[in-house]
Amino acid sequence: MKERRKFLKLGAAFTAGAFLPLQFCSSPKKETATAVVEEAVAESVKETISKFGVQLYSVKEDMAADAKETIKKIAGYGYNQIEGFDGGKGIFWGMKNTEFKTFTEDLGLDFVASHANVFDNTEKLAAEAGEIGMKYLICPWIGPQESMEEWKKIADRFNEVGQICKNNVVRFAYHNHGYTFEELEGQMPQDFLLENTDPELVDYELDIYWAVTAGADPEAYFEKYKNRFRLCHVKDREKGAPSGKADASIVLGEGSIDYSKVLRTAKDNGMDYFIVEQEKFEGVSPLEAAEKNAAYLKKLEI
Structure with a gap:
């Protein structure tokens, strides 16, 4: 294409x-x-995104109640990929890795990645992910640090985890929140991480919503750090939301982010995986929002 x-x-x-x-x-x-x-x-000359997924954290309450039934509903909305998270039962939701793979595959879903505590039982987690052909294990949260020296330690740790993942034929990536786009000691932590981790070992998942919330330009990052952002979270932001307001997630297409333009730039600069996520719901249930978001991405031209 x-x-x-x-x-x-x-x-x-x-x-x-x-x-x-x-x-x-x-x-x-x-x-x-x-x-x-x-x-x-x-x-x-426009095109649509043929493959896209959803971060299951978007429907976390439904997952906690009945993971299998929730995933079946997700498959019915038109998603062909899923990104998991550890909801207390492990990233395979109480199933063996191979069992979870078969279950999702039979629904037409590719279990491409999962957020996880990558610093705990890293070897075992990477081995299980690699065994079933997952593409990524992702660190979803580090938290603000008090100094750039602390960020240096984190970058080194990312390289270590990335090597373990590579040894098990799976990739490692880091998912940002707004704090990595807050200047510290004259440096931007997000840039520091990108420039101090080995591209052979560490990729990045740009949460576009959090970047915009923090005042960063996603397209500029895609272009400056070409091929470093291989996954992204596609999450819209309320129109008119005050700068820096964290709790402003909304159904795709109803917000202020020009995803036709942003995702075109993302794809042109190495983006492989487009993952829907939503964290705030008004007037819709999480599952209803997931259905609406899938419908939006099906029609979106980039």
Whole structure:
């Protein structure tokens, strides 16, 4: 699909260029005209996201009540991937890793990743994840640190965990919240982590909502750190929410984040996995929100 898109884009650019006013070809306005053509072409050649998932934490109460029935409902909404979390019964929800894999696979779901306590029983966790073909184990939370020296220790630990994961044929990634985008001692922790972890061992899952909440530009990060962000959390933010307000999650398409634009940039810079997440619900249940969010991503053109 990506190569076809490039081919169509190139063809459209040649066609559009043929109709540029002659003076643009030799004037200082040439670059501006070319940029206009390229932007128009990009807008005319869109695609949808064929594969996307949901972070099961979005329906955590339902998972706690009946994990299997909840996952069956999720599969019925059109998701083809899931990202798990440890809800107290382990990331396999009381099942063996192979049993959980078979259960989800039979529903047409690819269990691509899970948030987990990656610092506890790392070898066992990585071995179980690798055995069933999971792509990622993800650290979901570190918390604010008091100094950059502490962040240096965390970066080193990430590299260690990443090596263990690699040895078991699974990748390691870190999922951000807003605190990594808060300057500390003249440095940005998120940038520090990206620049002090081995790309061969550590990837990143950008929670776009938390980046925007903290005042960061997701697209700038995708472009600056190309191929480091392999997963993302797709979560919308209430229109008009005050800067920094944490509790402003809303159903996709009803908020302020331009996901058509943001996810296009993400995909062009190495994004592989698009994972829906929602943490606040008004007027809808978590499962209803999950269904609405799937419907939104099915139709979204990027």
